[in-house]
Amino acid sequence: MLKGIVVKAYNSYYYLQSGNKIITCHLRGRFKKGRFSLIVGDEVTYTLTGPEKGIIEDILPRRSMLKRPMVANVDQVVLTFAAVNPDINPALIDRFLVIAEYSELDIIICINKIDLANIDTIASLVERYVQVGYRMFTVAAKTGIGIAKLQEYLHDKISVFAGPSGAGKSTILNAVQPGLELTTGEVSHKIGRGKHTTRFAELLPLNGGGFVVDTPGFSFTDFSEMEEAHLMDYFPEIAQIAPTCKFNTCIHYKEPQCAVKQAVAEGLIHTERYQSYLDILTEIKASKRGF
Ligand SMILES: Nc1nc2c(ncn2[C@@H]2O[C@H](COP(=O)(O)OP(=O)(O)O)[C@@H](O)[C@H]2O)c(=O)[nH]1
Ligand SMILES: [Mg+2]
Ligand SMILES: [Zn+2]
Missing domain, CATH: 1.10.40.50 (Probable gtpase engc; domain 3)
Structure with a gap:
């Protein structure tokens, strides 16, 4: 049986990464009856119906499921913040951390734009979160500082990049994986242009193995579900x-x-x-x- 991973879902098509090929698939009819939904990150078995076309036969058990964005089998979240522009805000970091802990995700904190930062301010902030036990990375996506080290931690994993808009998530991903060419510097999240990538989560493959997911960023954090x-x-x-x-x-x-x-x-x-x-x-x- 052939195996693949759903990297993109669009209309009723599912795009599977299988080896180094992308297979365009439909779901076997019997799945459509239940309230079954296949999402990006799901591992599936499929049969080929053409050179790069197939039908999804079965879904393998999910290891985890993230709701916003909808992604299955996420291994870790990389919470990304700018050191400067917008200025780093520990209270905001804590809010994102609470959401990520509540979702039971493994967490990496990434502080970007250190090329613009006061080293002492950042060092004490890093120390604060290292004390708690978090993995901290300081990077400058623009100059490449720290990118190689971050790359090591993304290897063979599904990593979702989250954090406020403008933190530099897309710029980091472009540095981590040349050729991605994600749009950067967008202040608002326009839906028109590039709607495929902004509205739906997509697994972006890394050369050495593993996937990353870019998210548009949100500043709103809601705790009302929590006790x-x-x-x-x-x-x-x-x-x-x-x-x-x-x-x-x-x-x-x-x-x-x-x-x-x-x-x-x-x-x-x-x-x-x-x-x-x-x-x-x-x-x-x-x-x-x-x-
Ligand atoms: N100085 C500096 N600017 C950066 C760096 N990384 C990103 N930026 C800029 O910050 C802005 C927002 O970046 P973007 O990747 O779109 O942020 P996103 O909303 O988190 O995806 C863009 O204008 C980037 O050029 C960095 O390391 N240093
Ligand atoms: Mg972005
Ligand atoms: Zn007490």
Whole structure:
């Protein structure tokens, strides 16, 4: 049985990467009855009906599924931020981190445009997140600094690039994989031109193996689906200390004898990380009152 991976879905066509070929496929009829949907990233078996045409016979079990954008079998997300222009904003990094942790993704943080940055500011920021346990990369897509190292971590994986618009995601991908020629520098996300690539996720193959997914970027983060009591799970350093709080229902807000607040006071947890936690907690509380 031939195997492939869905790199692009458009109308009722699925484009499979199989070896170094792209096979244009339809779905076998029986799939269309259920509420079955095949998405980019799915691994499938197929039979050939022509030189580079085929029919998808079966879908292999999904290892993971990302909702926005819809991509199956994502191995990691590369959260990308600009050091400057727009200026780096740790509170925004924390918001993206919470979304990624909630989605149970492996996370890489990538700080771009370090050619424009104050080294000391960036170093202390890198230190903050390394302390928490995140993998940090500092790059300048424009000059190529740090790109080779980032490339190593993308090898043989499906990596989704996410982060605010203007951070340089598309520029990084163009540097990582020459020939991609993704559009960069777009301020707004126009739908007209290039709608295939902006509206639908597409797996972009890397020469050495693996795929990357570019996303248009979003500045809006929504926490209303989350539970107050679970927010701490999306802050690894808070989750680690939480079991030593006096009350096992402690959400590290106004409770007495809270080990997390103690750790913040002692400098073991960064004050701004805790502040991000409180800010998001407040948003979750407010969204629950809205019902
Ligand atoms: N100085 C500098 N500018 C960059 C760098 N990377 C991207 N840019 C610029 O930042 C702008 C936004 O880049 P783009 O890749 O479109 O960001 P995206 O919205 O995250 O995909 C463009 O004008 C890029 O030329 C970098 O490393 N250094
Ligand atoms: Mg872009
Ligand atoms: Zn506590």
